[in-house]
Amino acid sequence: MHFFEGVFSHLPTIETHRLILRPLRMQDAADLYAYARDPEVSRHVLWDTHKTLRDSRQFLKAAIRQYRRGLPGSFAITLKPSGRMIGTIGFMWVNIDHKSAEVGYSLNRDFWNQGLMTEALRAVIAFGFDELCLNRIEAQHETDNPASGRVMIHTGMQYEGTMRQRLMNKGRYVDVRQYAILRSDPRK
Numbered sequence: 001m002h003f004f005e006g007v008f009s010h011l012p013t014i015e016t017h018r019l020i021l022r023p024l025r026m027q028d029a030a031d032l033y034a035y036a037r038d039p040e041v042s043r044h045v046l047w048d049t050h051k052t053l054r055d056s057r058q059f060l061k062a063a064i065r066q067y068r069r070g071l072p073g074s075f076a077i078t079l080k081p082s083g084r085m086i087g088t089i090g091f092m093w094v095n096i097d098h099k100s101a102e103v104g105y106s107l108n109r110d111f112w113n114q115g116l117m118t119e120a121l122r123a124v125i126a127f128g129f130d131e132l133c134l135n136r137i138e139a140q141h142e143t144d145n146p147a148s149g150r151v152m153i154h155t156g157m158q159y160e161g162t163m164r165q166r167l168m169n170k171g172r173y174v175d176v177r178q179y180a181i182l183r184s185d186p187r188k
């Protein structure tokens with residue numbers, strides 16, 4: 001059993017000033033589809049634009065299967081007080097030996113540039129250090145997606161370098177900027 005296993009099969013609910021982060025559920029399908037069908041949202045992430053509501057259901061099924069297996073996964077980002085699901089944020093992987101992890105996120109375009117992902121990422125970084133006992137949390141973004149880099153900087157993550165053609169995304173090789181925050185670094 002991994003040190004984090006119980007955590008991911010029972011992800012907690014985390015409350016921030018404007019948001020509630022909670023486990024994804026099948027009932028999120030319509031809210032997820034509302035933004036996952038937007039090519040501007042999916043452009044810089046590794047999942048494909050959802051073409052039908054069925055794609056969103058499949059996505060949620062896979063996420064819930066991850067929880068059941070106790071594997072690293074994502075929170076739903078929901079807006080207070082409506083409870084509308086407007087994005088996801090979570091762990092792509094966790095390395096137990098090195099106490100390190102990578103986070104990733106996406107948000108409905110109607111809610112960009114209000115500081116919401118910065119607020120969510122701060123909470124997930126705190127969760128990673130305090131609940132998962134991590135030492136290092138990484139995040140990376142494509143060089144032509146600078147808004148994501150701004151989010152990382154806002155939380156205290158530090159730029160560590162650019163990895164050339166690190167990923168193949170939607171048929172093209174993309175350069176990726178790597179950021180990380182250590183447990184000993186100041187959080188912002």
Ligand SMILES: CC(C)(COP(=O)(O)OP(=O)(O)OC[C@H]1O[C@@H](n2cnc3c(N)ncnc32)[C@H](O)[C@@H]1OP(=O)(O)O)[C@@H](O)C(=O)NCCC(=O)NCCS
Pocket residue numbers: 040041042044045105106107108111112113114115116117118119140141142145146147148150151
């Ligand atoms: C990237 C993303 C998560 C940002 O979420 P958000 O809630 O809008 O982020 P915030 O409001 O907390 O911060 C956005 C920052 O980016 C800046 N920004 C927005 N568009 C920008 C652009 N085209 N170029 C440079 N900076 C930009 C904003 O000004 C703000 O920075 P500032 O406060 O220093 O001015 C959101 O745009 C998104 O979901 N994009 C699609 C999916 C995605 O790219 N996910 C990340 C993959 S690495």
